[in-house]
Amino acid sequence: xxxxxxxxAESRVGKRxxxxxxxxxxKIDGRKVSVKGPKGQIERVLPEEVTVVMKDQVITVALxxxxxxxKQAQGLARALLGxxxxxxxxxxxxxxxLVGVGYRAEVKGQQLNLALxxxxxxxxxxxxxxxxxxxxxxxxxxxxxxxxxSSFNKEVLGQTAARIRSFRKPEPYKGxxxxxxxxxVREKAGKSGGKK
Numbered sequence: 001x002x003x004x005x006x007x008x009a010e011s012r013v014g015k016r017x018x019x020x021x022x023x024x025x026x027k028i029d030g031r032k033v034s035v036k037g038p039k040g041q042i043e044r045v046l047p048e049e050v051t052v053v054m055k056d057q058v059i060t061v062a063l064x065x066x067x068x069x070x071k072q073a074q075g076l077a078r079a080l081l082g083x084x085x086x087x088x089x090x091x092x093x094x095x096x097x098l099v100g101v102g103y104r105a106e107v108k109g110q111q112l113n114l115a116l117x118x119x120x121x122x123x124x125x126x127x128x129x130x131x132x133x134x135x136x137x138x139x140x141x142x143x144x145x146x147x148x149x150s151s152f153n154k155e156v157l158g159q160t161a162a163r164i165r166s167f168r169k170p171e172p173y174k175g176x177x178x179x180x181x182x183x184x185v186r187e188k189a190g191k192s193g194g195k196k
Contacts, residue, residue, distance in 0.1 A: 037088030
């Protein structure tokens with residue numbers, strides 16, 4: 001495909017219309033877009049290479065100019081808007097499992113207290129847009145805490161979950177640590193004790 005042919009095609013994701021579900025309000029002020037729904041309100045300034053138009057509860061992202069950078073911005077803007085609408089309407093959820101003897105999690109308001117096998121507890125202030133709750137689950141007679149995080153902001157939720165996981169990443173020998181629910185940790189075989 002030549003550069004000329006590439007310039008003709010718009011972003012496949014970017015040109016896709018975005019229907020706005022019932023109960024979600026959209027405000028467009030130049031490059032600034034505000035989305036308000038049952039789960040929360042989120043604002044974002046979109047790239048200057050695109051324009052956002054809403055008609056009959058459908059959002060479309062158009063190019064200001066026919067350049068490669070504009071087409072990339074179109075796809076990005078459409079993906080960001082889709083995430084904003086989905087978050088305001090339904091919200092997002094991520095769960096983390098705490099695997100290890102004596103590992104605990106407790107939520108007090110926006111403060112998360114963690115015991116992860118260190119000599120000191122870890123206190124982490126959750127962002128205002130993130131809600132958390134702890135559930136004790138039983139897997140094969142072994143009880144472990146599961147931390148549920150929810151937010152209307154996908155980006156902040158992902159960053160928060162990654163930060164909590166970083167406090168004690170799963171180690172490859174016994175699998176102890178903080179992992180995403182359903183995450184498969186490749187465990188290594190331990191070193192053999194004696195020489196042959």
